[in-house]
Amino acid sequence: MARLGMVIDLKRCIGCNACTLACKQENATPEGIHFARVVTCEVGTYPQTKRMFLPTLCNHCSDAPCATACPTGATHIRPDGIVMVDHELCIGCRACNVACPYMNRHFVEHGLLKHGYSSNGISPMEAIKFLEYDEGTNIKCTLCAHRVDQGLEPACVVTCPTDARIFGDWDEEDGKLRRLVKERNGWVLLPEYGTKSNVYYLDA
Amino acid sequence: MATHELLIAPHRFAVGYHRQTFWNWLIGIAFFLGGVGGGLFFVSILTGHVAGMIVAYVLLAGGKNTAHLLFLGRPERFLSAARRPDRSWIARGIWAMGIFMATGIVSILLQAHSKWIHLSEPFANLVFALAAASAFFIACYDGFLMRSSAGVAFWRSLLLPLLLFMYASLGGVTLSLTIRELRGETFSPILPSLERWLLVANFFLLAVYLYRMTHSFPAARESLREWLSGTYSRVFWGLVLFVGLVSTLLLSLAHSTVESSVLVVLIACCELIGDFSMMMLMLKSGLFAQQVAAAFDSAKSSA
Numbered sequence: 001m002a003r004l005g006m007v008i009d010l011k012r013c014i015g016c017n018a019c020t021l022a023c024k025q026e027n028a029t030p031e032g033i034h035f036a037r038v039v040t041c042e043v044g045t046y047p048q049t050k051r052m053f054l055p056t057l058c059n060h061c062s063d064a065p066c067a068t069a070c071p072t073g074a075t076h077i078r079p080d081g082i083v084m085v086d087h088e089l090c091i092g093c094r095a096c097n098v099a100c101p102y103m104n105r106h107f108v109e110h111g112l113l114k115h116g117y118s119s120n121g122i123s124p125m126e127a128i129k130f131l132e133y134d135e136g137t138n139i140k141c142t143l144c145a146h147r148v149d150q151g152l153e154p155a156c157v158v159t160c161p162t163d164a165r166i167f168g169d170w171d172e173e174d175g176k177l178r179r180l181v182k183e184r185n186g187w188v189l190l191p192e193y194g195t196k197s198n199v200y201y202l203d204a
Numbered sequence: 205m206a207t208h209e210l211l212i213a214p215h216r217f218a219v220g221y222h223r224q225t226f227w228n229w230l231i232g233i234a235f236f237l238g239g240v241g242g243g244l245f246f247v248s249i250l251t252g253h254v255a256g257m258i259v260a261y262v263l264l265a266g267g268k269n270t271a272h273l274l275f276l277g278r279p280e281r282f283l284s285a286a287r288r289p290d291r292s293w294i295a296r297g298i299w300a301m302g303i304f305m306a307t308g309i310v311s312i313l314l315q316a317h318s319k320w321i322h323l324s325e326p327f328a329n330l331v332f333a334l335a336a337a338s339a340f341f342i343a344c345y346d347g348f349l350m351r352s353s354a355g356v357a358f359w360r361s362l363l364l365p366l367l368l369f370m371y372a373s374l375g376g377v378t379l380s381l382t383i384r385e386l387r388g389e390t391f392s393p394i395l396p397s398l399e400r401w402l403l404v405a406n407f408f409l410l411a412v413y414l415y416r417m418t419h420s421f422p423a424a425r426e427s428l429r430e431w432l433s434g435t436y437s438r439v440f441w442g443l444v445l446f447v448g449l450v451s452t453l454l455l456s457l458a459h460s461t462v463e464s465s466v467l468v469v470l471i472a473c474c475e476l477i478g479d480f481s482m483m484m485l486m487l488k489s490g491l492f493a494q495q496v497a498a499a500f501d502s503a504k505s506s507a
Contacts, residue, residue: 034216034217037216037217038217039217039218039219039496040217040218040219041218041219041496052496054496056495065354065355068291068292068352069292069294069352069353069354070288070292071284071285071286071287071288071292071294071295071298072281072284072285072287072288072295073287073288074284089281089284090277090278090281091276091277091278091279091281091282091284091285092276092277092278093275093276093277093285093294094226094227094277095292095294095349095353097226097355098224098226098227098353098355098356098490099352099353099354099355100354100355101354101355101492101493101495102355102495103216103222103355103492103495107226107277108277110277134278135277136276136277136278137277137278138277189495189496190493190495192421193354193493195354
């Protein structure tokens with residue numbers, strides 16, 4: 001049994017958005033939909049300010065509220081912990097959208113798959129990947145399940161130039177994820193929502 | 205100066221509270237009709253009022269269902285939504301609606317033309333009970349559904365199902381009175397009295413709900429601010445509070461001394477406007493949390 005997840009080291013993140021682009025390219029998500037985002041902000045008061053980057057993705061929660069809210073069972077958790085959507089079953093009720101406190105669910109509006117990301121129509125990559133999506137249904141980060149199934153790491157992880165994203169299995173007792181979180185007091189986003197997130201962050 | 209803590213984020217890469225835009229006006233209409241229709245059917249079946257039952261059946265089977273189907277991304281698959289009643293309120297709602305549509309129509313026929321349908325008394329009573337129970341459930345379950353939507357902090361209160369049920373009851377009683385008045389039927393004086401008590405109870409329940417939100421998550425407090433003094437304050441003070449509760453109560457009190465059909469219709473209009481505005485306000489003011497709060501707190505301390 002595995003419980004796949006990620007640790008994101010905010011000290012290493014430089015806000016380059018390479019993960020955003022790698023995800024976009026790997027999954028050819030429709031226009032306006034980003035599975036991986038880097039939230040950027042300045043904190044502090046001049047002259048003591050700091051630029052903050054927070055890479056985000058689906059937290060693949062063990063107690064995923066989106067899966068609980070789904071009336072059809074389209075959203076389900078794989079044995080390795082990845083939260084997936086079966087778009088053949090999804091009815092587009094958007095209960096998962098309002099259930100996910102991290103806003104990592106994305107609704108594919110009607111007509112969205114008729115044009116690609118660029119103005120030159122649908123690219124060959126989009127023509128292939130768009131077959132996996134269905135208008136009027138929900139999509140989400142799959143932790144690059146198609147790559148993980150081949151023993152590869154997610155696209156956002158392999159692309160990160162500073163190794164800020166660390167992918168692994170939480171069920172490995174002496175694994176790097178557990179070690180990092182223990183050593184540097186890792187934390188999750190919105191712990192008060194009790195989702196048992198599998199994406200941890202390390203302080204900047 | 206950092207301004208991240210109070211702003212509504214313009215896009216998903218920005219910091220701030222994010223608006224709930226997934227459930228739109230169609231869901232607002234569906235929830236509103238579910239409440240009013242469920243309440244009306246429940247009141248009508250208890251008082252044996254056929255016209256009220258028919259109107260409620262049309263509101264639920266025709267109105268609510270149509271709004272839901274128009275909203276769905278893939279309406280042709282709607283029956284799949286009944287697959288997980290063990291954990292999803294939408295699935296439970298589908299089951300309740302199915303039971304209601306079957307037993308509701310039989311109840312109406314039994315009530316209106318008992319000579320046409322021959323059912324043994326225990327079986328007829330069972331049908332009435334199922335129709336009443338499913339209408340009651342339909343009037344309540346939207347509140348539970350919203351409460352279980354964990355992403356929106358403003359809905360995460362056990363008081364929400366109660367508040368929506370109370371509004372449903374009020375809408376049901378008001379519509380029942382209006383239909384009887386317009387049809388020139390007599391009715392028990394208990395109904396207008398019940399309407400006034402429900403108006404007072406809704407006022408206090410709404411106040412308690414909003415007060416409870418002052419102790420809730422930061423996103424819920426921001427939603428509350430939007431109700432009281434922010435983007436939606438005019439709708440709240442004007443439509444929900446003044447038109448929906450205060451004016452309705454004053455007109456209802458006036459109706460106890462002055463008999464007038466116009467007054468009854470006016471009461472119904474005010475109540476329904478307030479009811480619908482409250483539902484839309486609930487949906488529109490829903491905010492997602494600032495998920496970066498912890499990250500910024502740690503960054504601020506080291507800045």
